[in-house]
Amino acid sequence: MGDSEKILDDLIKALNSAFALKDLGALSYFLRVEVLYPTNGGMFLSQAKYITNLLQKTKMIEAKPISTPMVSGQLVSAHQGENFHDVYLYRSTVGALHYATLTHPEISYSALSHGLWLRCSTNLSIVGFADADWASDHDDRKSTSGYCVYFGNNLVSRGSKKQSIISRSSTEAKYMCLALATELVWIPLLLCDLGITLSQPLVLWCDNLSAVHLSANPILH
Incomplete structure:
Protein backbone atom coordinates (compact mmCIF):
# COMPACT_ATOMS: atom_id res chain seq x y z
CA MET A 1 0.00 0.00 0.00
CA GLY A 2 2.89 2.33 0.78
CA ASP A 3 4.42 1.89 -2.67
CA SER A 4 1.05 2.58 -4.30
CA GLU A 5 0.63 5.82 -2.35
CA LYS A 6 4.13 6.94 -3.33
CA ILE A 7 3.43 6.25 -7.00
CA LEU A 8 0.16 8.18 -6.72
CA ASP A 9 1.90 11.13 -5.06
CA ASP A 10 4.58 11.17 -7.76
CA LEU A 11 1.89 11.15 -10.45
CA ILE A 12 0.02 14.04 -8.83
CA LYS A 13 3.24 16.05 -8.53
CA ALA A 14 4.06 15.43 -12.19
CA LEU A 15 0.58 16.52 -13.28
CA ASN A 16 0.69 19.54 -10.99
CA SER A 17 3.92 20.68 -12.63
CA ALA A 18 2.16 20.85 -16.00
CA PHE A 19 -1.40 21.74 -14.99
CA ALA A 20 -3.06 23.73 -12.22
CA LEU A 21 -4.51 21.10 -9.86
CA LYS A 22 -6.54 21.36 -6.68
CA ASP A 23 -6.76 18.54 -4.17
CA LEU A 24 -10.42 18.09 -3.19
CA GLY A 25 -9.71 15.27 -0.78
CA ALA A 26 -11.26 11.82 -0.81
CA LEU A 27 -14.06 11.25 -3.30
CA SER A 28 -17.46 11.54 -1.62
CA TYR A 29 -20.07 12.19 -4.35
CA PHE A 30 -19.67 11.80 -8.09
CA LEU A 31 -22.24 11.45 -10.88
CA ARG A 32 -25.03 11.00 -8.30
CA VAL A 33 -23.17 8.13 -6.64
CA GLU A 34 -22.21 8.52 -2.97
CA VAL A 35 -18.85 7.03 -1.99
CA LEU A 36 -18.38 5.79 1.58
CA TYR A 37 -15.30 4.34 3.22
CA PRO A 38 -16.05 1.67 5.89
CA THR A 39 -13.71 1.35 8.87
CA ASN A 40 -12.74 -2.17 7.79
CA GLY A 41 -11.36 -0.84 4.51
CA GLY A 42 -12.66 -0.91 0.97
CA MET A 43 -15.20 1.36 -0.68
CA PHE A 44 -19.01 1.42 -0.56
CA LEU A 45 -21.07 2.94 -3.38
CA SER A 46 -24.57 4.17 -2.65
CA GLN A 47 -27.32 5.79 -4.74
CA ALA A 48 -29.72 6.29 -1.83
CA LYS A 49 -30.08 10.03 -2.45
CA TYR A 50 -30.49 9.52 -6.19
CA ILE A 51 -33.17 6.84 -5.73
CA THR A 52 -35.01 8.93 -3.11
CA ASN A 53 -35.16 11.87 -5.53
CA LEU A 54 -36.44 9.52 -8.23
CA LEU A 55 -39.21 8.27 -5.93
CA GLN A 56 -40.20 11.85 -5.15
CA LYS A 57 -40.20 12.78 -8.83
CA THR A 58 -42.48 9.88 -9.71
CA LYS A 59 -44.64 10.37 -6.57
CA MET A 60 -43.74 6.90 -5.30
CA ILE A 61 -42.06 8.00 -2.08
CA GLU A 62 -45.05 6.81 0.00
CA ALA A 63 -45.31 3.46 -1.79
CA LYS A 64 -44.89 0.29 0.25
CA PRO A 65 -41.42 -1.21 -0.31
CA ILE A 66 -41.07 -4.89 -1.22
CA SER A 67 -38.03 -7.15 -1.27
CA THR A 68 -38.70 -8.78 -4.65
CA PRO A 69 -37.38 -6.81 -7.65
CA MET A 70 -40.46 -7.44 -9.82
CA VAL A 71 -43.85 -9.13 -9.94
CA SER A 72 -43.54 -12.69 -11.21
CA GLY A 73 -45.86 -13.96 -13.92
CA GLN A 74 -46.79 -10.52 -15.23
CA LEU A 75 -46.03 -9.95 -18.91
CA VAL A 76 -45.90 -6.47 -20.40
CA SER A 77 -46.70 -5.97 -24.07
CA ALA A 78 -46.08 -3.00 -26.30
CA HIS A 79 -49.56 -3.52 -27.80
CA GLN A 80 -51.55 -3.53 -24.55
CA GLY A 81 -52.52 -0.88 -22.05
CA GLU A 82 -52.93 2.87 -22.35
CA ASN A 83 -50.22 5.28 -23.38
CA PHE A 84 -48.57 7.24 -20.58
CA HIS A 85 -49.66 10.88 -20.51
CA ASP A 86 -46.08 12.24 -20.54
CA VAL A 87 -43.79 10.26 -22.83
CA TYR A 88 -40.72 12.29 -21.85
CA LEU A 89 -41.26 11.66 -18.13
CA TYR A 90 -41.70 7.97 -18.86
CA ARG A 91 -38.47 7.75 -20.85
CA SER A 92 -36.48 9.70 -18.28
CA THR A 93 -37.81 7.44 -15.52
CA VAL A 94 -36.81 4.32 -17.42
CA GLY A 95 -33.36 5.77 -18.01
CA ALA A 96 -33.07 6.66 -14.32
CA LEU A 97 -33.96 3.08 -13.37
CA HIS A 98 -31.24 1.78 -15.65
CA TYR A 99 -28.72 4.11 -14.01
CA ALA A 100 -29.80 2.81 -10.60
CA THR A 101 -28.66 -0.67 -11.63
CA LEU A 102 -25.08 0.50 -11.02
CA THR A 103 -25.59 -0.20 -7.32
CA HIS A 104 -28.71 -2.37 -7.54
CA PRO A 105 -28.03 -5.05 -10.15
CA GLU A 106 -30.99 -7.07 -8.85
CA ILE A 107 -33.39 -4.77 -10.75
CA SER A 108 -31.53 -5.08 -14.06
CA TYR A 109 -33.90 -7.66 -15.52
CA SER A 110 -37.08 -5.88 -14.45
CA ALA A 111 -35.82 -2.50 -15.65
CA LEU A 112 -34.94 -3.94 -19.05
CA SER A 113 -37.98 -6.16 -19.53
CA HIS A 114 -40.59 -3.72 -18.22
CA GLY A 115 -39.50 -0.41 -19.57
CA LEU A 116 -37.29 -0.57 -22.64
CA TRP A 117 -38.47 -1.85 -26.01
CA LEU A 118 -36.04 -2.05 -28.91
CA ARG A 119 -37.49 -1.67 -32.37
CA CYS A 120 -36.24 -4.01 -35.07
CA SER A 121 -35.25 -1.84 -38.03
CA THR A 122 -34.38 -3.06 -41.51
CA ASN A 123 -33.26 0.37 -42.70
CA LEU A 124 -29.55 -0.06 -43.50
CA SER A 125 -29.14 3.02 -45.69
Missing part, protein backbone atom coordinates in the same frame (compact mmCIF):
# COMPACT_ATOMS: atom_id res chain seq x y z
CA ILE A 126 -26.35 5.54 -45.14
CA VAL A 127 -27.38 9.14 -45.78
CA GLY A 128 -25.28 12.26 -45.25
CA PHE A 129 -26.23 15.93 -45.09
CA ALA A 130 -23.74 18.74 -45.68
CA ASP A 131 -24.07 22.51 -45.48
CA ALA A 132 -21.92 25.60 -45.03
CA ASP A 133 -22.59 29.17 -43.92
CA TRP A 134 -20.81 31.24 -46.52
CA ALA A 135 -18.55 34.02 -45.17
CA SER A 136 -20.18 33.92 -41.76
CA ASP A 137 -17.10 35.12 -39.87
CA HIS A 138 -17.22 38.92 -39.89
CA ASP A 139 -13.50 39.18 -39.13
CA ASP A 140 -11.94 37.07 -41.89
CA ARG A 141 -15.04 36.12 -43.97
CA LYS A 142 -14.21 32.42 -43.82
CA SER A 143 -17.02 29.90 -43.97
CA THR A 144 -17.84 27.06 -41.59
CA SER A 145 -18.65 23.56 -42.85
CA GLY A 146 -20.95 21.12 -41.11
CA TYR A 147 -22.15 17.62 -41.86
CA CYS A 148 -23.98 14.69 -40.29
CA VAL A 149 -24.29 11.05 -41.35
CA TYR A 150 -27.19 8.74 -40.53
CA PHE A 151 -27.10 4.95 -40.54
CA GLY A 152 -30.76 4.10 -40.82
CA ASN A 153 -32.51 6.42 -38.38
CA ASN A 154 -29.47 6.86 -36.13
CA LEU A 155 -26.89 9.64 -36.20
CA VAL A 156 -23.48 7.92 -36.30
CA SER A 157 -21.14 10.71 -37.36
CA ARG A 158 -21.15 14.49 -37.40
CA GLY A 159 -18.67 17.29 -37.59
CA SER A 160 -18.12 21.01 -37.99
CA LYS A 161 -14.97 22.78 -39.12
CA LYS A 162 -14.01 26.29 -40.13
CA GLN A 163 -12.66 26.41 -43.66
CA SER A 164 -9.00 27.39 -44.03
CA ILE A 165 -9.45 29.61 -47.10
CA ILE A 166 -11.91 32.32 -48.10
CA SER A 167 -14.60 31.12 -50.50
CA ARG A 168 -15.54 33.55 -53.24
CA SER A 169 -19.04 32.15 -53.60
CA SER A 170 -21.54 30.02 -51.73
CA THR A 171 -20.97 27.31 -54.34
CA GLU A 172 -17.28 27.13 -53.48
CA ALA A 173 -18.02 27.05 -49.75
CA LYS A 174 -20.50 24.21 -50.08
CA TYR A 175 -18.27 22.30 -52.48
CA MET A 176 -15.56 22.26 -49.81
CA CYS A 177 -18.19 21.22 -47.30
CA LEU A 178 -19.05 18.21 -49.48
CA ALA A 179 -15.38 17.26 -49.45
CA LEU A 180 -15.45 17.28 -45.64
CA ALA A 181 -18.55 15.08 -45.60
CA THR A 182 -16.84 12.34 -47.62
CA GLU A 183 -16.09 10.76 -44.25
CA LEU A 184 -19.24 8.75 -44.84
CA VAL A 185 -17.25 6.65 -47.35
CA TRP A 186 -15.34 4.79 -44.62
CA ILE A 187 -18.51 3.87 -42.69
CA PRO A 188 -19.44 0.98 -45.07
CA LEU A 189 -15.86 -0.30 -44.73
CA LEU A 190 -16.23 -0.31 -40.95
CA LEU A 191 -19.59 -2.07 -41.21
CA CYS A 192 -18.04 -4.65 -43.54
CA ASP A 193 -15.43 -5.44 -40.88
CA LEU A 194 -18.34 -5.96 -38.47
CA GLY A 195 -19.99 -8.40 -40.87
CA ILE A 196 -22.64 -6.01 -42.23
CA THR A 197 -22.79 -5.76 -46.02
CA LEU A 198 -24.69 -2.86 -47.58
CA SER A 199 -26.34 -3.11 -50.98
CA GLN A 200 -27.70 0.44 -51.18
CA PRO A 201 -25.58 3.30 -52.57
CA LEU A 202 -24.40 6.11 -50.33
CA VAL A 203 -26.43 9.33 -50.46
CA LEU A 204 -25.07 12.79 -49.68
CA TRP A 205 -27.49 15.71 -49.69
CA CYS A 206 -26.58 19.33 -50.45
CA ASP A 207 -28.88 22.32 -51.01
CA ASN A 208 -26.65 24.02 -53.60
CA LEU A 209 -27.29 22.82 -57.15
CA SER A 210 -24.05 24.27 -58.53
CA ALA A 211 -22.00 22.46 -55.88
CA VAL A 212 -23.82 19.23 -56.74
CA HIS A 213 -22.95 19.63 -60.43
CA LEU A 214 -19.31 20.34 -59.57
CA SER A 215 -19.04 17.25 -57.40
CA ALA A 216 -20.67 15.09 -60.10
CA ASN A 217 -18.34 16.32 -62.87
CA PRO A 218 -15.61 13.67 -63.39
CA ILE A 219 -13.28 16.26 -64.95
CA LEU A 220 -12.85 17.90 -61.54
CA HIS A 221 -11.79 14.67 -59.82
Whole structure:
Protein backbone atom coordinates (compact mmCIF):
# COMPACT_ATOMS: atom_id res chain seq x y z
CA MET A 1 0.00 0.00 0.00
CA GLY A 2 2.89 2.33 0.78
CA ASP A 3 4.42 1.89 -2.67
CA SER A 4 1.05 2.58 -4.30
CA GLU A 5 0.63 5.82 -2.35
CA LYS A 6 4.13 6.94 -3.33
CA ILE A 7 3.43 6.25 -7.00
CA LEU A 8 0.16 8.18 -6.72
CA ASP A 9 1.90 11.13 -5.06
CA ASP A 10 4.58 11.17 -7.76
CA LEU A 11 1.89 11.15 -10.45
CA ILE A 12 0.02 14.04 -8.83
CA LYS A 13 3.24 16.05 -8.53
CA ALA A 14 4.06 15.43 -12.19
CA LEU A 15 0.58 16.52 -13.28
CA ASN A 16 0.69 19.54 -10.99
CA SER A 17 3.92 20.68 -12.63
CA ALA A 18 2.16 20.85 -16.00
CA PHE A 19 -1.40 21.74 -14.99
CA ALA A 20 -3.06 23.73 -12.22
CA LEU A 21 -4.51 21.10 -9.86
CA LYS A 22 -6.54 21.36 -6.68
CA ASP A 23 -6.76 18.54 -4.17
CA LEU A 24 -10.42 18.09 -3.19
CA GLY A 25 -9.71 15.27 -0.78
CA ALA A 26 -11.26 11.82 -0.81
CA LEU A 27 -14.06 11.25 -3.30
CA SER A 28 -17.46 11.54 -1.62
CA TYR A 29 -20.07 12.19 -4.35
CA PHE A 30 -19.67 11.80 -8.09
CA LEU A 31 -22.24 11.45 -10.88
CA ARG A 32 -25.03 11.00 -8.30
CA VAL A 33 -23.17 8.13 -6.64
CA GLU A 34 -22.21 8.52 -2.97
CA VAL A 35 -18.85 7.03 -1.99
CA LEU A 36 -18.38 5.79 1.58
CA TYR A 37 -15.30 4.34 3.22
CA PRO A 38 -16.05 1.67 5.89
CA THR A 39 -13.71 1.35 8.87
CA ASN A 40 -12.74 -2.17 7.79
CA GLY A 41 -11.36 -0.84 4.51
CA GLY A 42 -12.66 -0.91 0.97
CA MET A 43 -15.20 1.36 -0.68
CA PHE A 44 -19.01 1.42 -0.56
CA LEU A 45 -21.07 2.94 -3.38
CA SER A 46 -24.57 4.17 -2.65
CA GLN A 47 -27.32 5.79 -4.74
CA ALA A 48 -29.72 6.29 -1.83
CA LYS A 49 -30.08 10.03 -2.45
CA TYR A 50 -30.49 9.52 -6.19
CA ILE A 51 -33.17 6.84 -5.73
CA THR A 52 -35.01 8.93 -3.11
CA ASN A 53 -35.16 11.87 -5.53
CA LEU A 54 -36.44 9.52 -8.23
CA LEU A 55 -39.21 8.27 -5.93
CA GLN A 56 -40.20 11.85 -5.15
CA LYS A 57 -40.20 12.78 -8.83
CA THR A 58 -42.48 9.88 -9.71
CA LYS A 59 -44.64 10.37 -6.57
CA MET A 60 -43.74 6.90 -5.30
CA ILE A 61 -42.06 8.00 -2.08
CA GLU A 62 -45.05 6.81 0.00
CA ALA A 63 -45.31 3.46 -1.79
CA LYS A 64 -44.89 0.29 0.25
CA PRO A 65 -41.42 -1.21 -0.31
CA ILE A 66 -41.07 -4.89 -1.22
CA SER A 67 -38.03 -7.15 -1.27
CA THR A 68 -38.70 -8.78 -4.65
CA PRO A 69 -37.38 -6.81 -7.65
CA MET A 70 -40.46 -7.44 -9.82
CA VAL A 71 -43.85 -9.13 -9.94
CA SER A 72 -43.54 -12.69 -11.21
CA GLY A 73 -45.86 -13.96 -13.92
CA GLN A 74 -46.79 -10.52 -15.23
CA LEU A 75 -46.03 -9.95 -18.91
CA VAL A 76 -45.90 -6.47 -20.40
CA SER A 77 -46.70 -5.97 -24.07
CA ALA A 78 -46.08 -3.00 -26.30
CA HIS A 79 -49.56 -3.52 -27.80
CA GLN A 80 -51.55 -3.53 -24.55
CA GLY A 81 -52.52 -0.88 -22.05
CA GLU A 82 -52.93 2.87 -22.35
CA ASN A 83 -50.22 5.28 -23.38
CA PHE A 84 -48.57 7.24 -20.58
CA HIS A 85 -49.66 10.88 -20.51
CA ASP A 86 -46.08 12.24 -20.54
CA VAL A 87 -43.79 10.26 -22.83
CA TYR A 88 -40.72 12.29 -21.85
CA LEU A 89 -41.26 11.66 -18.13
CA TYR A 90 -41.70 7.97 -18.86
CA ARG A 91 -38.47 7.75 -20.85
CA SER A 92 -36.48 9.70 -18.28
CA THR A 93 -37.81 7.44 -15.52
CA VAL A 94 -36.81 4.32 -17.42
CA GLY A 95 -33.36 5.77 -18.01
CA ALA A 96 -33.07 6.66 -14.32
CA LEU A 97 -33.96 3.08 -13.37
CA HIS A 98 -31.24 1.78 -15.65
CA TYR A 99 -28.72 4.11 -14.01
CA ALA A 100 -29.80 2.81 -10.60
CA THR A 101 -28.66 -0.67 -11.63
CA LEU A 102 -25.08 0.50 -11.02
CA THR A 103 -25.59 -0.20 -7.32
CA HIS A 104 -28.71 -2.37 -7.54
CA PRO A 105 -28.03 -5.05 -10.15
CA GLU A 106 -30.99 -7.07 -8.85
CA ILE A 107 -33.39 -4.77 -10.75
CA SER A 108 -31.53 -5.08 -14.06
CA TYR A 109 -33.90 -7.66 -15.52
CA SER A 110 -37.08 -5.88 -14.45
CA ALA A 111 -35.82 -2.50 -15.65
CA LEU A 112 -34.94 -3.94 -19.05
CA SER A 113 -37.98 -6.16 -19.53
CA HIS A 114 -40.59 -3.72 -18.22
CA GLY A 115 -39.50 -0.41 -19.57
CA LEU A 116 -37.29 -0.57 -22.64
CA TRP A 117 -38.47 -1.85 -26.01
CA LEU A 118 -36.04 -2.05 -28.91
CA ARG A 119 -37.49 -1.67 -32.37
CA CYS A 120 -36.24 -4.01 -35.07
CA SER A 121 -35.25 -1.84 -38.03
CA THR A 122 -34.38 -3.06 -41.51
CA ASN A 123 -33.26 0.37 -42.70
CA LEU A 124 -29.55 -0.06 -43.50
CA SER A 125 -29.14 3.02 -45.69
CA ILE A 126 -26.35 5.54 -45.14
CA VAL A 127 -27.38 9.14 -45.78
CA GLY A 128 -25.28 12.26 -45.25
CA PHE A 129 -26.23 15.93 -45.09
CA ALA A 130 -23.74 18.74 -45.68
CA ASP A 131 -24.07 22.51 -45.48
CA ALA A 132 -21.92 25.60 -45.03
CA ASP A 133 -22.59 29.17 -43.92
CA TRP A 134 -20.81 31.24 -46.52
CA ALA A 135 -18.55 34.02 -45.17
CA SER A 136 -20.18 33.92 -41.76
CA ASP A 137 -17.10 35.12 -39.87
CA HIS A 138 -17.22 38.92 -39.89
CA ASP A 139 -13.50 39.18 -39.13
CA ASP A 140 -11.94 37.07 -41.89
CA ARG A 141 -15.04 36.12 -43.97
CA LYS A 142 -14.21 32.42 -43.82
CA SER A 143 -17.02 29.90 -43.97
CA THR A 144 -17.84 27.06 -41.59
CA SER A 145 -18.65 23.56 -42.85
CA GLY A 146 -20.95 21.12 -41.11
CA TYR A 147 -22.15 17.62 -41.86
CA CYS A 148 -23.98 14.69 -40.29
CA VAL A 149 -24.29 11.05 -41.35
CA TYR A 150 -27.19 8.74 -40.53
CA PHE A 151 -27.10 4.95 -40.54
CA GLY A 152 -30.76 4.10 -40.82
CA ASN A 153 -32.51 6.42 -38.38
CA ASN A 154 -29.47 6.86 -36.13
CA LEU A 155 -26.89 9.64 -36.20
CA VAL A 156 -23.48 7.92 -36.30
CA SER A 157 -21.14 10.71 -37.36
CA ARG A 158 -21.15 14.49 -37.40
CA GLY A 159 -18.67 17.29 -37.59
CA SER A 160 -18.12 21.01 -37.99
CA LYS A 161 -14.97 22.78 -39.12
CA LYS A 162 -14.01 26.29 -40.13
CA GLN A 163 -12.66 26.41 -43.66
CA SER A 164 -9.00 27.39 -44.03
CA ILE A 165 -9.45 29.61 -47.10
CA ILE A 166 -11.91 32.32 -48.10
CA SER A 167 -14.60 31.12 -50.50
CA ARG A 168 -15.54 33.55 -53.24
CA SER A 169 -19.04 32.15 -53.60
CA SER A 170 -21.54 30.02 -51.73
CA THR A 171 -20.97 27.31 -54.34
CA GLU A 172 -17.28 27.13 -53.48
CA ALA A 173 -18.02 27.05 -49.75
CA LYS A 174 -20.50 24.21 -50.08
CA TYR A 175 -18.27 22.30 -52.48
CA MET A 176 -15.56 22.26 -49.81
CA CYS A 177 -18.19 21.22 -47.30
CA LEU A 178 -19.05 18.21 -49.48
CA ALA A 179 -15.38 17.26 -49.45
CA LEU A 180 -15.45 17.28 -45.64
CA ALA A 181 -18.55 15.08 -45.60
CA THR A 182 -16.84 12.34 -47.62
CA GLU A 183 -16.09 10.76 -44.25
CA LEU A 184 -19.24 8.75 -44.84
CA VAL A 185 -17.25 6.65 -47.35
CA TRP A 186 -15.34 4.79 -44.62
CA ILE A 187 -18.51 3.87 -42.69
CA PRO A 188 -19.44 0.98 -45.07
CA LEU A 189 -15.86 -0.30 -44.73
CA LEU A 190 -16.23 -0.31 -40.95
CA LEU A 191 -19.59 -2.07 -41.21
CA CYS A 192 -18.04 -4.65 -43.54
CA ASP A 193 -15.43 -5.44 -40.88
CA LEU A 194 -18.34 -5.96 -38.47
CA GLY A 195 -19.99 -8.40 -40.87
CA ILE A 196 -22.64 -6.01 -42.23
CA THR A 197 -22.79 -5.76 -46.02
CA LEU A 198 -24.69 -2.86 -47.58
CA SER A 199 -26.34 -3.11 -50.98
CA GLN A 200 -27.70 0.44 -51.18
CA PRO A 201 -25.58 3.30 -52.57
CA LEU A 202 -24.40 6.11 -50.33
CA VAL A 203 -26.43 9.33 -50.46
CA LEU A 204 -25.07 12.79 -49.68
CA TRP A 205 -27.49 15.71 -49.69
CA CYS A 206 -26.58 19.33 -50.45
CA ASP A 207 -28.88 22.32 -51.01
CA ASN A 208 -26.65 24.02 -53.60
CA LEU A 209 -27.29 22.82 -57.15
CA SER A 210 -24.05 24.27 -58.53
CA ALA A 211 -22.00 22.46 -55.88
CA VAL A 212 -23.82 19.23 -56.74
CA HIS A 213 -22.95 19.63 -60.43
CA LEU A 214 -19.31 20.34 -59.57
CA SER A 215 -19.04 17.25 -57.40
CA ALA A 216 -20.67 15.09 -60.10
CA ASN A 217 -18.34 16.32 -62.87
CA PRO A 218 -15.61 13.67 -63.39
CA ILE A 219 -13.28 16.26 -64.95
CA LEU A 220 -12.85 17.90 -61.54
CA HIS A 221 -11.79 14.67 -59.82
